[in-house]
Amino acid sequence: MTDSADSFDLAYVPGVTPDKWARKWREREPRVPLTLHQTPPFEATGLIHRGEVDAALLRLPIDRTGLHAIPLYTEQTVVVVPKDHLIAAADEVTPDELAEDVVLHPLDDTLDWDGPPGLPAIERPATTADAIVLVAAGVGLLVVPQSLARLHHRKDLTYRPISDVPESTVALSWPVTDDTPDLMEQFIGIVRGRTVNSTRGKQQPESARKTKKTPAKSQPAKAQPRKPGTRRGPAPAKGRKPRRR
Template identity: 55%
Template structure:
């Protein structure tokens, strides 16, 4: 590894900590720079070279990029803590029928025919929409990570069991990758230390004759130990 660095972009609610920790353990001399990127700009940031790799949500314009699926986020609805919907542990789309809902301009769920009645005003961002939920203007449907990111004591969220999930992927430019990017991809894919290039060759297997000779030597050594006289035996001679 060289003294270069690797830049990892991630969208709001993205959780790069696990891979950053593993990277730091395996490559302490190579900094991993974490850069927050707006959801709408994440794919372009990779294409333009602003970041080397990025955690981003689908759907997104991933033309020119290769992607590795990471996980599927649960879709939830955010409501005030005293809202009637907070009484249940989980909800269905039918529970949201007729419910006023907020649809921010940076919406990432992309749920066609989502339940509820969208209010006329569209807040600029999800963070702005959270403020409006607290003001009682409507409910907000988001990935669970965003509900956690913008958590407030006066708000809560419930999973929507029949809602589409929100896929999160690792994106990087198509084609051959620099060594550092390949190393990070290996970490994301769960490759163990030493399983990449430069892995030490395994010890050669012993032949059948070598195994037989080793067993015979072990038995002979065991026999000598068993026949070795103790003090009492030597005293009788």
């Protein structure tokens, strides 16, 4: 993060794809580079607190002390299994159906629970990527947000939705300050889908603002001066002479 408005630094955790928002940023702020920093899940809030990034796309829950957090969307939770596993034949599974399987619980798991269903492994894998390798080796299964299953896709693995378990909510987080910087307001507007002319977004240049013209008030018609020798009132009907008084 810089003290000037020369750039905007955004961290994001694995599985989150900021590409569509980055494209919008380039359209609206072509002179301000948006720098993306992929970070492990548990380092995202630290980067914000230390001022190394302006904001982060991360997974809730987090410690919100000194931080704003706008929930953006919620992902479905899935179970990753080998393609020859019985679960691969199901459309959806429940936690009870994993009761006899070893279910891995990586140390970087971000789901809001004490632990997954099923039987615990002897050791917890350090990362989700390590757990995926163990699933492929037939050591156990893995319950993760769907985007992480896609991120670590392998030809020998598949995944199925699992019900009645916590889901992962992705949020935009940034530091609490007395006054939100203009670039931060701009990015908030982008992720919330505000249009470029939104009053909550960044103000437009003076030359681009539309000014409303106040319609001119209609003025009463001015009476035309009467020529000498003419009389007031309606003209006499055709074919009749005015009666003399």
